[in-house]
Amino acid sequence: GQSLEQPSEVTAVEGAIVQINCTYQTSGFYGLSWYQQHDGGAPTFLSYNALDGLEETGRFSSFLSRSDSYGYLLLQELQMKDSASYFCAVRDNTGGFKTIFGAGTRLFVKA
């Protein structure tokens, strides 16, 4: 089966940098994605890593180490609007490339 572990909550101050870690176990790993969900909203795609290394998209970066089954999402220059839940998700190629999500990390950004 598949499992993903990420912290349940993280708190940081406006302007700071925060890292949200994700470790995963899956038999058919294909890639790691990150999604953001604001309260009352739908999840929205942030980033995807298929290969080891860092992917940068504006203030957000995502890292993957396939050998360690580990990734993280890095948020820089935190803003109040970044307060949301962040989900890591693995694309698993068993049974036809389905996407399985972690339980999510709730990020609180304080002034």
Place this chain on the structure above:
Amino acid sequence: DADVTQTPRNRITKTGKRIMLECSQTKGHDRMYWYRQDPGLGLRLIYYSFDVKDINKGEISDGYSVSRQAQAKFSLSLESAIPNQTALYFCATSDQSGANVLTFGAGSRLTVL
């Protein structure tokens, strides 16, 4: 109009009733999914479909069934609803890129009394 539309957005029903949640998409994607979200448990995959003739069980398919009526339509049914099926349900569609980017609907909140 939204790319992925779910109806109803909110539904309160009683134990034992049959419920259908409907989803339609205008993205032109072949792949569609139903997820369930519960506090602290993230999004769990119920069923997914890669084309009109393809239906696959996800992590938690027991008590649910689906129908893929057309490329753009994917409905989820609860034949006999029970209280522990109270949750927020999301429909999603994805492209065929390597990232398999999911586009979600706004969600359907179901309460089973």
